[in-house]
Amino acid sequence: MTNIKLGFLASHRGSNMQSIIDACNKGELDAIPGVVISNNGDSGALDRAASEQIPAYHLSSKTYPEPDELDYAIRDTLLKHEVDIVILAGFMKKIGQHTIDAFAGRILNIHPALLPKHGGKGMFGAKVHKAVLDSGDKETGVTIHVVTDNYDQGPILAQLAIPVLEGDTVDTLSNRVLTVEHQIYVDTIKRIIAGDIQL
Numbered sequence: 001m002t003n004i005k006l007g008f009l010a011s012h013r014g015s016n017m018q019s020i021i022d023a024c025n026k027g028e029l030d031a032i033p034g035v036v037i038s039n040n041g042d043s044g045a046l047d048r049a050a051s052e053q054i055p056a057y058h059l060s061s062k063t064y065p066e067p068d069e070l071d072y073a074i075r076d077t078l079l080k081h082e083v084d085i086v087i088l089a090g091f092m093k094k095i096g097q098h099t100i101d102a103f104a105g106r107i108l109n110i111h112p113a114l115l116p117k118h119g120g121k122g123m124f125g126a127k128v129h130k131a132v133l134d135s136g137d138k139e140t141g142v143t144i145h146v147v148t149d150n151y152d153q154g155p156i157l158a159q160l161a162i163p164v165l166e167g168d169t170v171d172t173l174s175n176r177v178l179t180v181e182h183q184i185y186v187d188t189i190k191r192i193i194a195g196d197i198q199l
């Protein structure tokens with residue numbers, strides 16, 4: 001695969017999206033950031049898209065109150081921009097069935113823990129890291145997986161373990177994990193492009 005087009009869905013800060021865009025800009029990734037979609041009109045992700053001059057759309061229940069219409073709008077926006085792989089980067093909404101069907105096996109997500117541990121509906125952001133700390137686990141990590149109908153349950157493409165250190169807080173742990181997230185997402189896309197991982 002060469003010159004593949006990436007479509008991003010992000011709800012907030014968009015730092016994972018940015019690390020992938022940076023890798024594309026540096027030529028580290030043979031891919032083109034094709035479009036950014038956010039369900040949050042005030043997201044950092046939309047600001048980043050604007051500064052990178054990537055087409056960007058706010059698509060949410062505010063712009064499409066009917067869930068099916070929103071799903072079609074997301075799917076059609078990705079299709080219009082000829083996206084090959086959809087990258088969820090901190091996207092807080094469940095992907096609709098029409099979008100999953102159109103991009104079956106080509107939607108990736110990043111989760112800040114070692115799935116299947118500490119995943120599922122409602123497990124996102126600080127909640128994940130708090131659950132890890134509360135569990136007493138000695139390690140956490142990052143998982144990249146294919147998105148299916150069920151939250152956080154699609155085939156795992158890559159995982160990296162990270163130690164939980166004595167005295168870690170949600171903040172220290174999430175910062176350590178985030179640094180690894182930025183590397184592993186780029187690496188995984190690189191391996192897909194190289195054909196080492198088949199979608």
Ligand code: GRF
Nearest residue numbers: 013014015016090110111112
């Ligand atoms: C990351 O921790 C990611 O694992 C999770 O949401 C967070 C998004 O961070 N799915 P950012 O918006 O990419 O900075």
